[in-house]
Amino acid sequence: MSNPSILILPGDGIGPEVMAEVRKIIGWFGDKRDIQFDVSEDLVGGSAYDAHGTPLHDDTMAKAQEVDAVLLGAVGGPKYDDLDFSVKPERGLLRLRKEMDLYSNLRPAQCFDALADFSSLKTDVVAGLDIMIVRELTSGVYFGEPRGIFEEGNERVGINTQRYTESEIERAARSAFELAMRRNKKLCSMEKANVMESGILWREVVTRVGAEYPEVELSHMYADNGAMQLVRWPKQFDVILTDNLFGDLLSDCAAMLTGSLGMLPSASLGAPMANGRPKALYEPVHGSAPDIAGQGKANPIACILSFAMALRYSFDQGAEADRLEKAVEKVLADGVRTADLLGEEGVTPVSTSEMGDAVIGALDASL
Numbered sequence: 001m002s003n004p005s006i007l008i009l010p011g012d013g014i015g016p017e018v019m020a021e022v023r024k025i026i027g028w029f030g031d032k033r034d035i036q037f038d039v040s041e042d043l044v045g046g047s048a049y050d051a052h053g054t055p056l057h058d059d060t061m062a063k064a065q066e067v068d069a070v071l072l073g074a075v076g077g078p079k080y081d082d083l084d085f086s087v088k089p090e091r092g093l094l095r096l097r098k099e100m101d102l103y104s105n106l107r108p109a110q111c112f113d114a115l116a117d118f119s120s121l122k123t124d125v126v127a128g129l130d131i132m133i134v135r136e137l138t139s140g141v142y143f144g145e146p147r148g149i150f151e152e153g154n155e156r157v158g159i160n161t162q163r164y165t166e167s168e169i170e171r172a173a174r175s176a177f178e179l180a181m182r183r184n185k186k187l188c189s190m191e192k193a194n195v196m197e198s199g200i201l202w203r204e205v206v207t208r209v210g211a212e213y214p215e216v217e218l219s220h221m222y223a224d225n226g227a228m229q230l231v232r233w234p235k236q237f238d239v240i241l242t243d244n245l246f247g248d249l250l251s252d253c254a255a256m257l258t259g260s261l262g263m264l265p266s267a268s269l270g271a272p273m274a275n276g277r278p279k280a281l282y283e284p285v286h287g288s289a290p291d292i293a294g295q296g297k298a299n300p301i302a303c304i305l306s307f308a309m310a311l312r313y314s315f316d317q318g319a320e321a322d323r324l325e326k327a328v329e330k331v332l333a334d335g336v337r338t339a340d341l342l343g344e345e346g347v348t349p350v351s352t353s354e355m356g357d358a359v360i361g362a363l364d365a366s367l
C-alpha cells in the first residue's frame with residue numbers, strides 16, 4: 001500500500017518559514033516512528049501569482065483534490081495589495097476551501113499552562129482554557145451573490161451578500177454537534193438573529209439538528225455578545241458554532257486567549273473521501289505576518305499544531321498527535337519562547353527554527 005499523501009503549500013511571508021519547521025517534524029515521524037508520507041510541494045497565493053499569474057494554478061487545485069491532506073502556511077502581503085481582486089493571494093486560499101468543499105473549520109483555542117500568565121487577560125480567566133470554534137467555511141458573506149462594486153447613480157456601491165441555505169447550516173451544525181459529543185457536550189451557536197434573516201434561519205436549523213443530539217446542551221447567543229463573553233469568561237464555552245465571517249473574527253479574538261495568534265491551528269474538513277477520512281486542509285489561523293517575515297521571528301507552533309490535527313483527523317494517528325501536542329507543551333513549560341510570546345523579563349527569544357528544533361528535542365525525549 002502506498003503512503004498517505006500530503007500536499008504542502010507554504011505560501012507567502014512567514015508561511016514558508018513556519019512550514020520548514022513542519023517539514024522537520026514530518027521527517028521526524030518518518031525516521032523515528034516509521035510513519036511515512038508522500039510529500040509534494042506547490043505554490044499558492046502571491047508566490048503562485050508571481051510564477052503563474054494566478055494565486056492557484058489549476059494543476060495545484062487538481063493535486064489538492066487528490067491528496068489525503070493539504071498543509072498550508074499563509075497567503076498574502078503588501079506586495080500584492082494593488083492586484084486585481086480576482087488574482088489576489090487570498091483568492092487562492094478561498095478557491096481551495098470552496099472547491100474542496102471544506103465546510104467545517106475547526107479552530108481550537110487551548111491555553112497551555114505555561115502561557116496562562118502571558119495572555120493579555122487575567123491568568124484565572126484563561127488558565128486551563130480548551131474551547132473549539134467551528135466556523136462554517138464555504139458559504140455566507142464570503143461567497144454569496146450578488147457581490148461586486150457597481151455604479152449606482154453618480155456613485156459606486158460595494159455589495160456582498162450573506163446567504164445560507166438550510167443544508168449548508170445543517171452540515172456545519174452536524175459537525176459541531178458530533179465534536180461536542182466527543183468533548184463536554186456543550187454547544188453555543190452564535191449569529192445575529194436579532195437583525196439578520198440568515199441568522200433566524202441559522203438558529204432554527206441548528207435547533208432542529210440539536211434535537212438529534214439530546215445529550216448536548218445547546219445555547220444560542222448573538223455574536224456581538226459572544227465576542228464580549230469570549231473575553232469576559234471564555235471557560236463558559238466548549239464548542240462554539242458560527243458562520244464564516246463571525247468565525248473569522250471570533251477565532252482571531254480567541255487566539256489572544258492562548259497568548260498569541262502564532263499559537264492557533266486549524267483544520268478545514270469536508271465530506272468523507274473513499275478512504276473514509278474527510279477531505280482536509282490544515283493551516284494556522286494567522287496570516288503571512290509581513291511585519292516580521294524574513295526575520296526568523298515567526299512562531300511555528302500554530303503550523304506545527306495544525307500538523308498534529310492532520311495526524312488526528314486525516315491519518316488516524318491520534319496517539320502521535322497527542323505526542324506532538326505534548327512535545328509543544330513541554331517546550332513551552334521549559335520556557336522556550338519566540339518573540340511573540342515574550343513577557344517574562346530576562347528571557348531571550350528563540351528563532352523560528354530554534355523553536356522547531358526544541359519541539360524535535362521534546363519529541364525525542366518522548367520516546
Ligand code: NAD
Nearest residue numbers: 074075076077261262285286287288289291292298299340
Ligand atoms: P497576520 O495574522 O498576518 O498578522 C497579525 C499580527 O500577528 C502581526 O503583528 C503578526 O506579526 C502577528 N503574527 C501572526 N502570525 C504570527 C506568528 N506565527 N508568529 C508571531 N507573530 C505572528 O494578519 P494581517 O497582518 O492582518 O494580514 C497579513 C496578510 O496575511 C494579509 O494579506 C492577509 O490577507 C493575510 N492573511 C492570510 C491568512 C491565511 O493565509 N490563512 C490568514 C490571515 C491573514
Ligand code: IPM
Nearest residue numbers: 075076090093094248285287
Ligand atoms: C483566515 C484568513 C482568511 C479568511 C483570508 C486570508 C482569506 O483571515 O483564514 O482566517 O478571511 O478566512
Ligand code: MN
Nearest residue numbers: 248249252285
Ligand atoms: Mn482570519
